[in-house]
Structure formats: C-alpha cells, structure tokens
Amino acid sequence: MSFGENLRFLRTESGMTQEQFAEKLEVTRQSVSKWESDNGFPELEKILQISRMFGCDLDTLLQGSVCEKKRTDTEGYDRHMNRRTRMISVGVTLCILGVAGAAMLDALVSTRFDLAGLALFALVIPGVLILVLSGIWHGQYQQEHPHIEPFYTPEVLAAARRRFPIFIVCGTGLLLSALLVWIAADYLFGELADGAGLALVAIGVGLLVYGALDHAKYQVEESYNQAVIEEEKAQSDPRDILAGRLCGIIMMAATIIFLLYLFLGNGNGRSDVGRVAAAVYATGGLLCGIVSVWLKRHEP
Known part of the structure; x- marks a missing residue:
C-alpha cells in the first residue's frame, strides 16, 4: 500500500472525514485529498504528527501496509x-x-x-x-x-x-x-x-x-495500552522499583517461613498446613500492599 492508501485507511478507520482530519493537522482539506490520492506528500513534521495520532510506526506508514499490520497485530x-x-x-x-x-x-x-x-x-x-x-x-x-x-x-x-x-x-x-x-x-x-x-x-x-x-x-x-504507559512510568519511578524489591523480599521470607514450618515445626500429629500457608501468604500479601501504599504517600 502507498502512503496515500495507508492514510485513507487510518482516517476512515478512525471515523474522521477529510475536513475533520485536516482540522486536527491544521491543513486544508485539499491537502489531505492530495495526500490520499498520492498527488502530494506532507512535510516531515506532519508525517510525525500523523504517526503519533494513529499510533503507527513510520516504516509501516510510508512503505508498508497498515491494513495488513493491523490484521496481524x-x-x-x-x-x-x-x-x-x-x-x-x-x-x-x-x-x-x-x-x-x-x-x-x-x-x-x-x-x-x-x-x-x-x-x-x-x-x-x-x-x-x-x-x-x-x-x-x-x-x-x-x-x-x-x-x-x-x-x-x-x-x-x-x-x-x-x-x-x-x-x-x-x-x-x-x-x-x-x-x-x-x-x-x-x-x-x-x-x-x-x-x-x-x-x-x-x-x-x-x-x-x-x-x-x-x-x-x-x-x-483501558487495560492494555494504559498498562504499557504505567509500566514505562514505573520503570523510571524509584518508589515503584523499591516497592517491587521489597515485595519480592517479603514473599521470599514468607516462603522460607512456610517451608521451615512444613519440614521442621509440625511435629508428628495432624497438620494445619493449609491454614498456615493461607495465613503466611495472606500476611505477606498484606505487607506488600502496606509497603506499596506507604511508598506512594512518601518520597523515598
């Protein structure tokens, strides 16, 4: 597909008319019509704006098939x-x-x-x-x-x-x-x-x-795209990094406590393995939640 065909596909998929699309780019409708018919080509700044607007990489927009990539994605x-x-x-x-x-x-x-x-x-x-x-x-x-x-x-x-x-x-x-x-x-x-x-x-x-x-x-x-954005933010937030490390330590400690109970501390009688496991891991999860909330409320 040519650039014009890709542009037409993206615009129609988003439900925009040529006038609405032109208004968003701050160009004339005639410019959009020329681009879509491959009788003209936008400036690099506009191409980057189009790429960001539709979440499409430049290689696909300019040289690939947006329709095929979307189907594959x-x-x-x-x-x-x-x-x-x-x-x-x-x-x-x-x-x-x-x-x-x-x-x-x-x-x-x-x-x-x-x-x-x-x-x-x-x-x-x-x-x-x-x-x-x-x-x-x-x-x-x-x-x-x-x-x-x-x-x-x-x-x-x-x-x-x-x-x-x-x-x-x-x-x-x-x-x-x-x-x-x-x-x-x-x-x-x-x-x-x-x-x-x-x-x-x-x-x-x-x-x-x-x-x-x-x-x-x-x-x-809401679930996927927003999660990716939040994940990118978390990777640069020292509080989230610290929370992840502390929660990992807490859950490893909970596992060690449970294993020590399982193999060393249960005597020869009837065991309460299930209830002990539930108590240990529920406590670990609760502590992780407390740590996460506390770090969110206080700068490290």
Missing part, C-alpha cells in the same frame, strides 16, 4: 492474551493445589512430611515457572507492541460481558463451598478438611482469575 493480540490468561490461571491453580495436596497427604500419611513436601513442590514449582514464563512473554509482547488499536466488534464485547458474571459466580460459589467444608470439618471431612477446602479454593480462584483476565482482554485501551 489484532490476531496476535487476541492469541497472546488468550495464552496469557490460560497460563496465569493454571499457574495460580497449581500453586494452591500444591498446598492442598500437601495438606491431604499430611493428614493421611504418618511418615512426617516427605510425601507432603513432594506434593507441594511437584505442583508449586511448575505453577511458579508457568507464572514467570507468562510474565516474561507478556513483557516482551508489550515492548514489541506498545500500542494496540481497539478492534473488537460490539457483538464480541457484548458476548464477553455476558460471559464475565458466569466466571465470577462459579468462582465465588467454590470459595463459599470451601468455607462450608472447613466449617463442617469435624462432622464430614475430618482431617481431610484443610486439603479439600484448599482444592475448592484453588479451582475457585482459578476461575476468578480466568474471568478477570478474559474480561480485561477486551478493554484494549
């Missing part, structure tokens, strides 16, 4: 975000299921924590690796595609809005079921209550995470 965005949603949901679910499995084995098997620890690491390690890989791939994608034009049709957006409450209701229902399991532990589940409840929590949280990420995927401007 939109297909790639949808595919990437679907993969990210699945990976994060599975990673979070595996991490919680690891604790659930450890709690169940600890209640059933009397050989201290060998099998419980094996179940924990067999699920938590893959879960963490999946989450790390998802974060790396998403960061790379953001660097390669710092801006995505919203492209989902009203019909697709409406279907996503109808689908979102289903995930929320199902996930919340499983979390409430876990509470019932823990409340009725002495009557129905006995020592398996911790593990069974955590298994329900794992699936419920997985559904909630999946629903939230799937819903956010369709908010291209």
